[in-house]
Amino acid sequence: MLKDFPAPKEQAVCPICNGTGWKPAGNSRVTRCDCRMQARSQTLLVSARIPKRYEHCELSNFEFDGPYRDLATARLAACRFVEEYPLDSTGLLLTGSIGVGKTHLAVGVIRELILGKGISCLFYDYRELLKQIQNSYNDSVKTTELEVLRPVFEAEVLVLDELGAVKPTEWVWDTVSLILNTRYNDNRTTIITTNFDDKPAAAVSGLRGASREETLGDRIGERMRSRIHEMCRIVRMEGQDFRQTLRSASFR
Numbered sequence: 112m113l114k115d116f117p118a119p120k121e122q123a124v125c126p127i128c129n130g131t132g133w134k135p136a137g138n139s140r141v142t143r144c145d146c147r148m149q150a151r152s153q154t155l156l157v158s159a160r161i162p163k164r165y166e167h168c169e170l171s172n173f174e175f176d177g178p179y180r181d182l183a184t185a186r187l188a189a190c191r192f193v194e195e196y197p198l199d200s201t202g203l204l205l206t207g208s209i210g211v212g213k214t215h216l217a218v219g220v221i222r223e224l225i226l227g228k229g230i231s232c233l234f235y236d237y238r239e240l241l242k243q244i245q246n247s248y249n250d251s252v253k254t255t256e257l258e259v260l261r262p263v264f265e266a267e268v269l270v271l272d273e274l275g276a277v278k279p280t281e282w283v284w285d286t287v288s289l290i291l292n293t294r295y296n297d298n299r300t301t302i303i304t305t306n307f308d309d310k311p312a313a314a315v316s317g318l319r320g321a322s323r324e325e326t327l328g329d330r331i332g333e334r335m336r337s338r339i340h341e342m343c344r345i346v347r348m349e350g351q352d353f354r355q356t357l358r359s360a361s362f363r
């Protein structure tokens with residue numbers, strides 16, 4: 112249930128609820144005052160740990176009217192996800208090349224869930240998460256592996272950004288499967304972005320060679336790829352690198 116979030120101290124007493132946090136809702140009932148709802152949203156927004164560089168990312172400022180139909184489809188999938196959650200709690204796997212807006216869309220979704228539905232969300236860059244876990248093995252560091260992982264396990268909705276971006280090792284595979292399997296078993300929703308094509312590992316496809324691009328299967332293993340298919344809807348995003356477009360536009 113909703114926790115009681117105190118109104119920020121510096122603020123004057125709320126004129127609607129006189130600082131009680133409750134306002135009349137007719138028929139001598141009361142309901143949560145907006146001042147407390149806002150305080151809760153702000154708390155959730157801070158604890159989602161959205162990196163500064165993505166703070167501007169919203170569904171409302173995601174452009175999709177270019178030549179790339181994929182972007183409109185992807186945006187629609189993101190909006191639908193927000194609408195249906197939590198009735199439909201299937202996650203999203205956003206795949207596509209560099210700079211097409213995968214992270215933008217993922218952040219837009221959790222921002223909307225936080226502000227519109229009061230859902231607890233968490234953003235984690237895959238590389239950063241693995242680094243923090245590895246760090247926790249260091250004796251001089253005071254945090255334990257579980258302290259790093261607990262919020263990752265417990266967030267209602269987790270964004271795992273750049274899945275596969277760490278060179279695969281046995282430890283990496285074990286750690287990814289611990290995270291995804293725990294969330295899967297607890298029926299929690301995960302939104303994943305990746306640069307790798309959602310295709311089988313070389314060992315499975317039989318395709319090899321220098322020109323072959325690495326796939327998601329190569330990077331996280333086929334078992335985890337198949338787990339993700341159970342947890343997520345696949346959203347393919349094809350388009351230009353938005354950063355390049357921005358840059359060239361500003362030089363005009």
Ligand SMILES: Nc1ncnc2c1ncn2[C@@H]1O[C@H](COP(=O)(O)OP(=O)(O)OP(=O)(O)O)[C@@H](O)[C@H]1O
Nearest residue numbers: 172173174208209210211212213214215306353354
């Ligand atoms: N369709 C879009 N509308 C508005 N801004 C966009 C769009 N696509 C990308 N951007 C902006 O361009 C920058 C790069 O986008 P983003 O980081 O989401 O791409 P990405 O697909 O996650 O790239 P990478 O594969 O490098 O992680 C961000 O600042 C983002 O806000």
Ligand SMILES: [Mg+2]
Nearest residue numbers: 213214272304
């Ligand atoms: Mg990204």
Ligand SMILES: [Zn+2]
Nearest residue numbers: 125128144146
């Ligand atoms: Zn109030």
